[in-house]
Amino acid sequence: xxxxxxxxxxxxxxxxxxxxxxxxxxxxxxxxxxxxxxxxxxxxxxxxxxxxxxxxxxxxxxxxxxxxxxxxxxxxxxxxxxxxxxxxxxxxxxxxxxxxxxxxxxxxxxxxxxxxxxxxxxxxxxxxxxxxxxxxxxxxxxxxxxxxxxxxxxxxxxxxxxxxxxxxxxxxxxxxxxxxxxxxxxxxxxxxxxxxxxxxxxxxxxxxxxxxxxxxxxxxxxxxxxxxxxxxxxxxxxxxxxxxxxxxxxxxxxxxxxxxxxxxxxxxxxxxxxxxxxxxxxxxxxxxxxxxxxxxxxxxxxxxxxxxxxxxxxxxxxxxxxxxxxxxxxxxxxxxxxxxxxxxxxxxxxxxxxxxxxxxxxxxx
Amino acid sequence: xxxxxxxxxxxxxxxxxxxxxxxxxxxxxxxxxxxxxxxxxxxxxxxxxxxxxxxxxxxxxxxxxxxxxxxxxxxxxxxxxxxxxxxxxxxxxxxxxxxxxxxxxxxxxxxxxxxxxxxxxxxxxxxxxxxxxxxxxxxxxxxxxxxxxxxxxxxxxxxxxxxxxxxxxxxxxxxxxxxxxxxxxxxxxxxxxxxxxxxxxxxxxxxxxxxxxxxxxxxxxxxxxxxxxxxxxxxxxxxxxxxxxxxxxxxxxxxxxxxxxxxxxxxxxxxxxxxxxxxxxxxxxxxxxxxxxxxxxxxxxxxxxxxxxxxxxxxxxxxxxxxxxxxxxxxxxx
Numbered sequence: 249x250x251x252x253x254x255x256x257x258x259x260x261x262x263x264x265x266x267x268x269x270x271x272x273x274x275x276x277x278x279x280x281x282x283x284x285x286x287x288x289x290x291x292x293x294x295x296x297x298x299x300x301x302x303x304x305x306x307x308x309x310x311x312x313x314x315x316x317x318x319x320x321x322x323x324x325x326x327x328x329x330x331x332x333x334x335x336x337x338x339x340x341x342x343x344x345x346x347x348x349x350x351x352x353x354x355x356x357x358x359x360x361x362x363x364x365x366x367x368x369x370x371x372x373x374x375x376x377x378x379x380x381x382x383x384x385x386x387x388x389x390x391x392x393x394x395x396x397x398x399x400x401x402x403x404x405x406x407x408x409x410x411x412x413x414x415x416x417x418x419x420x421x422x423x424x425x426x427x428x429x430x431x432x433x434x435x436x437x438x439x440x441x442x443x444x445x446x447x448x449x450x451x452x453x454x455x456x457x458x459x460x461x462x463x464x465x466x467x468x469x470x471x472x473x474x475x476x477x478x479x480x481x482x483x484x485x486x487x488x489x490x491x492x493x494x495x496x497x498x499x500x501x502x503x504x505x506x507x508x509x510x511x512x513x514x515x516x517x518x519x520x521x522x523x524x525x526x527x528x529x530x531x532x533x534x535x536x537x538x539x540x541x542x543x544x545x546x547x548x549x550x551x552x553x554x555x556x557x558x559x560x561x562x563x564x565x566x567x568x569x570x571x572x573x574x575x576x577x578x579x580x581x582x583x584x585x586x587x588x589x590x591x592x593x594x595x596x597x598x599x600x601x602x603x604x605x606x607x608x609x610x611x612x613x
Numbered sequence: 614x615x616x617x618x619x620x621x622x623x624x625x626x627x628x629x630x631x632x633x634x635x636x637x638x639x640x641x642x643x644x645x646x647x648x649x650x651x652x653x654x655x656x657x658x659x660x661x662x663x664x665x666x667x668x669x670x671x672x673x674x675x676x677x678x679x680x681x682x683x684x685x686x687x688x689x690x691x692x693x694x695x696x697x698x699x700x701x702x703x704x705x706x707x708x709x710x711x712x713x714x715x716x717x718x719x720x721x722x723x724x725x726x727x728x729x730x731x732x733x734x735x736x737x738x739x740x741x742x743x744x745x746x747x748x749x750x751x752x753x754x755x756x757x758x759x760x761x762x763x764x765x766x767x768x769x770x771x772x773x774x775x776x777x778x779x780x781x782x783x784x785x786x787x788x789x790x791x792x793x794x795x796x797x798x799x800x801x802x803x804x805x806x807x808x809x810x811x812x813x814x815x816x817x818x819x820x821x822x823x824x825x826x827x828x829x830x831x832x833x834x835x836x837x838x839x840x841x842x843x844x845x846x847x848x849x850x851x852x853x854x855x856x857x858x859x860x861x862x863x864x865x866x867x868x869x870x871x872x873x874x875x876x877x878x879x880x881x882x883x884x885x886x887x888x889x890x891x892x893x894x895x896x897x898x899x900x901x902x903x904x905x906x907x908x909x910x911x912x913x914x915x916x917x918x919x920x921x922x923x924x925x926x927x928x929x930x931x932x933x934x935x936x937x938x939x940x941x942x943x944x945x946x947x
Contacts, residue, residue, distance in 0.1 A: 300846070331839060
């Protein structure tokens, strides 16, 4: 098992950056998720770590060893592809044994390892079939077995669950997570699904437009997004972002009577970050807003969505800005009805509209 | 038609098909269409049937008017095709007849005797068929092997000037054969490649390469790169990945390409006529020249054409599943 370090790693196609210089250290045994919309450079980053793509700048270290220019086969890394990439012309057993054969292991040792790994993934009954005959989930299990069989220094997974059905995806998510806990293997996992990222990652690297936006544990990325992109991208629906004007400890939504008190712990930070400009962006998660008759903010119900255990209310807080509020599924709200709500002061965040960055408060504790 | 909407088809429909495709009107149109196709196929196959029949007729049967549909099969055509014969004198003829009665003559000799002739040796056709086999076989192997490697490179690597190179390769196929035969003839006589097996193999290989490279590139493009990439991270070199992973999956394409190359090299006529004379002459021009020598031996020509047809039919038949996929490649979802 190994520690992976990226130092100013970048990838350019001509003048275009696929990945802008990024620094990232992945600790031994850590599960790091690269998260971002398609085309953000997350897969390119993964492929650079594997050696399938060359870097155009920077260094990649594996346990301190510089592997930047090593052939993929010399890096001791396993790769799991979105579409499994199981060799279609040989049986599942031969697929799993394939990496070991490259190392010239004895027949007996290969058999032993294949048996161990297939027991671990509970795929012993599938070993004699061709990959094409198997379901997507089983194919991905075999691909995982092929990655595991060699005991590589690190696992790289490129949207391994992307091609699976929704319910199977949840099962496999748990299986991979479990496998990671058992094997304690350094894993880099690429996905565009933020729910997957939150559920699986020890740390999440949020990327957008070839740039790393934020690196942090799931809770941090969720509750303290570094910028507007991360705030919107994480969560479904994402964080509510409302433009407001700040004055004397109160954020006012222009054109309405809506005012929101800025908690005292935030005031100095907001004051200094804005540098005299009044515009600010108010951010809060749907579950941070509570509907109550005495709430300080009001808006008109625009639409309601039943999500099962709860409902999401779309509320128009001024003429154009709609916020999402999580409510009790048993209470009905009529469209056009005016509702009042307040925001949990612990859950409110502020952003600078110029820099799009989050304003960080002084930690009081 | 209106009735159909209420009652449905008279027989239960067992295949998965759209409702409008089981209405009586559609079925009728479909049957007529099928009939037309069958008729056209039959018309197209008539020459082949005539050829096969003629190959097994005796000479009087072959030229009788109206043509005989029912006849006693004979191997006369085959004997004429494969042997050189001369008319025997009456005395010699009598001698041979006695030998025949004593069962001392071979089948071929007896058939020749029935036409009043004596076999003097094998005909040229045997050598020419052998030439065809050597030249077509070796040139097909050469072009497929070369095409597999170059097409793989074109498919996977950033070859400089890839588009231009591919176009150049294709352009070698654009000139009709007749246009290049004369310069080729002059070059070949200078290079002493005229009328040699090597010369013909090189020529057919070059001509087939364009088709083979393009065809194989299409097949390689269809194989996802992930397979090789998986092999690379699994600890294999590029070369090993190519042989262990890519090649087995390209078998379909290789088979289809082989058939196309073989058919071209086997059937080629214009170059063979110009660039060979004795030693390396292939079957197609030699069948055509048979028309000329001493009266038209229809039975021998038919037998020669049949013999010429058989190897390609066998190969094509053996690889027919690959061929179908080869012709439709790109149109079929992986």
